Amino acid sequence: MSALLTRFPVFAYISKWLFLSSIVAVGAGSASALFLVSLDWVTNYREAHPWLIALLPVGGFIIGWLYLRVGQSVVGGTNLVIDTIHQAGSRIPFRLFPLVLVGTLVTHLLGGSAGREGTALQLGGSLADQLTRPFRLSPTDRRLILMAGVSAGFGSVFGTPLAGAVFGLEVLVIGRLTYEAIFPVFIAALGADYVTRWWQVGHTYYAIATVPPITPVFALYALLAGIVFGGCALLFTRITHAITDLAKRHIAYAPLRPVVGGIIVAGAMWALGTTRYSGLGIPVIVESFTQQLPPYDFIVKLLLTAITLGMGFKGGEVTPLFFIGATLGNGLSYWLPLPTGLLAGMGFVAVFAGAANTPLACMVLALELFGTACGPYAAIACVTAYLCSGSRGIYGSQLPGEGKK
Template identity: 50%
Template sequence: MHKQPSSDPIDVFRSRFPYAYYLIIAVAVSFFIGSAVALFLILLDLTTVTRQAHPWLLYGLPVAGVFIWWVYHRFGKNSAAGNNLIIDEIHAPGGGVPLRMTPLVLFTTLITHLFGGSAGREGTAVQMGGSIAYRIGGWMKLDAGDMRIILMMGIAGGFGAVFGTPVAGTVFALEVLAIGKLGDLKALVPCAVAAYLSDRVCQFWGAGHTHYAIGFAGGFDGKLLGWVLLAGVAFGCASRLFSWSMHRVKDLSGKLFVATPWLMPFVGGCIIIGLVFIAGTQDYLGLGVTASHADGVSIVSAFREGGAEPFSWLWKLAFTVVTLGMGFKGGEVTPLFFIGATLGNAIALYAGVPVDLMAGLGFIAVFAGATNTPVACTLMGVELFGPENVVYFGAACLMAYYFSGHAGIYSSQRVIIPKFGWVKKDPRHP
């Protein structure tokens, strides 16, 4: 027997005009995601300025960590899984992505930054995007296939809006799901629309983005390409160290504080305070996009000679791993930008190559290695820095991707095409 066609007007419209159907969904998703990300960015700027103006807030970090633990323990349920929850729901629908994730992650990320935790903003934006998109899909009573696509729209919209890179956000939503394969290309156009419109809505509300620039435009040079490839290896190893350290700290702290989990962020906050005293600076707290003083180390300063110390990247790595690995909230990506840019600065001074170029390469390549998204990060380089050095962007990102291994920051990523012959395909993938 043949299945009777549905008489539901929405099903009829979807079958006849699929792209128009997804466009309508993307417009609705984009307005709410762009607005939420704009609110987050504006509040995050105020929070950062407040912390930098009142350094003593750092001493409240341990208590803030306990408060964040209590909030998630009391209201979070499965929201604590963060980005991995969204990726899992795309791979295997059924668990759901609660709307409570949006206010929870927004509020607790701001608390983390206010008291000096070293964290980013991408994770927060993507989680807000995913939870908002999932709720809209629920209201529209979408089936499992459309839910997957709307969740990918949420990832694209959140990423594109928070960094002002809609093209990279589009590809990131498809590429981050699995290692070695782009996601469902059916979602490409909806994700592109969601990423672009979310970014435009975010800008409409007055949320700005930091502008970075690479002045080098010397064209192709074989010797320089050689240094870029070697630097790509270093960027990949830094990505691997970050991911490995993050997973080890989470596992170890979870075992040590299994009976008193609230103590984990308290101890983590105390360790951050201790690291500040050892490093002798607060430059490695917070986002790290700009410093609170003229001689401070930041992402922006890494693009000029003398703008970073040789081991600034390692300090930021340690601060971030302790912060996020011991229960505080926020993203990993902006700290990865910091790690990459300052490592690139150090490599450039050793190799005698342009500092701004190498800082920019580290900026995108360490991120590419840690998230296993070399295509998205290459496109991010073009969107942020211009197309003149795209060959170097691609070379650095691909090398970092290869040498970062398979254990990225998202444990829910599936290995579809292994990077090495001795690594098996993920058994969760059919």
């Protein structure tokens, strides 16, 4: 046996990473399950008690204060995980796990507009890095296990393991993808998705009712939509970064930033008289596939999310980007003669593709979520949005690369 492993190092490699990735999968998949169930619970509780949104500034203070007192080392969040993959630094503190979990749940309980993938990536990454010391992983192996953790988090929180695996390979550098982690990320993402489902935690089902066979004219419409989606991603990235910078410059005491953010967001929701922009916004995303929605939905969600996250609440950008993209696509169906559901699905994946610079993961995401019929439309939209979304994405730690004009 050991002779076989020496003669064919690939078998040793496969055995080792099957083992390590499975541990990551069990950890990240269980964390996602716990997180999704809690998120569901706080979301339902908030929907039943909408007055909770008035407490958003208080929640903001708690989150800000917690991170100031015990979370200084992990305030980077997703960027900390990406940074550690690029440049082996000190171990990612385990406290990232409880802090981001509590921070995200408070954000959602009190109606902030935020997502969940950031949290899942951070849960996956921080768990994975706990294996570095007990298994005495080399810097290279640590890099691979962190990428596996990111893929496992993404794959299990959305129930899309193939997109999760490709995302883990794709997110690190803009415009380049290397395969050194290809086996660990696929095993970890598939395993984590299995573990989350094993805990009986399901995922939202989205359906695009009709997809016409693609023609050159329809392809041109998809391309135009892709340009709009890319512009929207650029707008989101710019506004979020601007709000972050502005808050840092003008509000010195960090816990006050989410307080101000909470006042603005809660005030806006009170003025709008609706909770449709709170939390993940899954019901609106589902609606966007089947009925015409107000064309301003996307911009309201964009601003509220940028304020929520830019001011220091926790969660992530991706589900709001799904919301923004799906409602923007829905709105585009006033002008572009493509089915509403198809445009919603294209926007769902393409705004995210532009904002995160991950066009291939988002194309695979479309195939996994909506089936293969929409593939050509999703591919054109994602690739075009990626080209048009500017050189800086939502993850500041992503390295610049090739392929953007």
